[in-house]
Amino acid sequence: MRELSLHILDAAENSLEAEATLIEVTIEEDLAADRLTITIRDNGRGMSEEQLTRASDPFFTTRSARHVGLGIPLFKAAAERCNGSLTITSQLGKGTTLEATFQHSHIDRAPLGDITGTLLAIILSGSCDVHYIHRVDGREFAFHTGEVRARLGEIPLTHPKVRRWLEEFITAGETELLI
Amino acid sequence: MKLRELCRQLSLEVRTAPEKLDMEVTGGYATDLLSHAMAKAQAGNVWITLQGHPNIVAVASLLNLAGVIITEGMAPEPATLEKAKEQGIPILTTPLTTFTVVGKLSALGVRGVDET
Numbered sequence: 001m002r003e004l005s006l007h008i009l010d011a012a013e014n015s016l017e018a019e020a021t022l023i024e025v026t027i028e029e030d031l032a033a034d035r036l037t038i039t040i041r042d043n044g045r046g047m048s049e050e051q052l053t054r055a056s057d058p059f060f061t062t063r064s065a066r067h068v069g070l071g072i073p074l075f076k077a078a079a080e081r082c083n084g085s086l087t088i089t090s091q092l093g094k095g096t097t098l099e100a101t102f103q104h105s106h107i108d109r110a111p112l113g114d115i116t117g118t119l120l121a122i123i124l125s126g127s128c129d130v131h132y133i134h135r136v137d138g139r140e141f142a143f144h145t146g147e148v149r150a151r152l153g154e155i156p157l158t159h160p161k162v163r164r165w166l167e168e169f170i171t172a173g174e175t176e177l178l179i
Numbered sequence: 180m181k182l183r184e185l186c187r188q189l190s191l192e193v194r195t196a197p198e199k200l201d202m203e204v205t206g207g208y209a210t211d212l213l214s215h216a217m218a219k220a221q222a223g224n225v226w227i228t229l230q231g232h233p234n235i236v237a238v239a240s241l242l243n244l245a246g247v248i249i250t251e252g253m254a255p256e257p258a259t260l261e262k263a264k265e266q267g268i269p270i271l272t273t274p275l276t277t278f279t280v281v282g283k284l285s286a287l288g289v290r291g292v293d294e295t
Contacts, residue, residue, distance in 0.1 A: 001214045058237030059262070070241075073234045074213055 003113025004038065004102075007075040011040040011098050012122045014071065018044025018096065022146075023122065024131040027112065029104060031137050036084075036102040036109070043095040052090050075100055082106035116170045123166065124158055132170075134177060141173035180204050180287060182245050182269060185225070189283055191248060191271040194255065195263040202245045202269075207289045209281050213238050220244060221292055225284070227277050231255035236262040236270075246270070250277045 001007055008025060015023045020042035028037040047055065054060040058073040075098075076086040084101035102109050115134070123130050123145055133142040145157065148166070155162060183200035186193055193200065205223030210216050211230055220226050222243040228235060231253050239247050246269035249255055255263075255270055263270045273280060 002212065006214070058234050059240075059266075070213065070217065070234060070237055073237065077213070077232050077234055 001074060001078065002110055004078075004110050005113035005115050005118040007071075007078065007100070008038060008040065008115075009118045009121060010071040011075065012118075015040065015042035015044050015096070016122075016125055016128060018042060018046070020044035020095065020128055022129045022131065024133070025119070025122075026132075027115075027134045029134075029136040031104060034104045036104045037099065038101075039097065039099045041095065041097040046092040046094050046096055047088075047090040048092055052088060055088055056086070072098075078102075078110065082109040115174055116167060119170055120163070120167060124163065126156075126158060134174065136177050139177060141177050143169070143173070180289065182225070185284070185287065185289070186271060188287055189248075189273060189275070189280065191273050194270040194272055195260055196246075196267045196269040199246070199267050199269050204245045204289060206292055206294075207281065207284050208292050209277055217241065219292055224292065225271075225289070227280050227284075229253045229277065231259055233258045233262050235259065236266055236268050239263075239268045240266045244268070248273060248280055250275060250280055 012023055022043050024041040026039040055072050056076050058070050060069060079086045079100045079102055083103040083106060086100040088096060088098045090096040119130060119132055129145045131144045133140065149157065152162060182202050182204055185204055186200060203223060204225055206221060207225050207227060208216060208220040209227040211228050213230065213234055216226055216238050220242050223245050225246050225248055226239060226244050227248045227250060229250050231249055233256060235247055236259055248271045250273055252274040260270060
């Protein structure tokens with residue numbers, strides 16, 4: 001994939017399929033240690049030990065429509081190509097945590113890409129809260145859709161005006177981190 | 180053109196699935212990004228890449244590709260060869276670069292997905 005955000009979107013789709021009500025997306029950029037860590041943690045139904053050991057096998061998929069599943073295998077290969085790794089821990093009934101690390105400066109590391117669009121796609125899927133944390137060398141941009149929802153009361157997150165506000169809010173937060 | 184003839188013309192080393200070389204090659208696609216291969220390559224295409232990871236077998240199997248050409252003398256991982264054998268996907272290797280392989284294929288009349 002050309003952008004790491006696409007891997008995040010793909011992993012979040014797995015969380016939604018696992019009926020998570022909260023997805024935590026954490027991006028940690030430690031420039032001193034030359035490390036980029038992406039964590040996607042959910043409170044979905046989790047995986048059995050057997051499912052877990054086969055999650056990185058492209059010839060194993062939870063889908064019945066086709067016989068291969070490449071979401072996690074591609075994410076793992078991307079991390080390993082950049083001197084990193086991908087690990088998944090999971091507990092049935094509790095949830096799943098996926099952590100991918102990359103050498104930040106690796107020449108083959110894809111850029112983060114369209115984080116705003118990715119988060120909006122997850123948030124506007126409607127069924128789940130998102131807790132997002134992006135740290136760059138100790139500075140932080142974070143929000144929780146639960147807090148936004150509480151302030152909005154009856155108004156749904158999918159309302160066009162809320163959607164536009166979210167888009168501007170995330171874009172501004174991300175931009176500020178990079179200055 | 181059959182895959183067998185293409186292997187002969189380019190002196191490709193057939194690493195797996197020699198029983199599948201009579202497949203008709205419908206065209207070619209070259210990329211090292213697996214997600215792009217998934218999106219663009221067509222059934223019966225040969226895919227030219229320098230990736231040797233087992234994931235290439237999954238992509239080739241998903242799309243029913245005729246075979247995968249691994250360039251620049253890159254050695255496919257043992258797990259890749261094992262999976263390819265199991266799935267009946269021809270893995271072909273060459274010391275040539277992707278650019279040169281694509282040029283030769285083009286001269287042989289193998290067309291890209293945007294030309295067919």
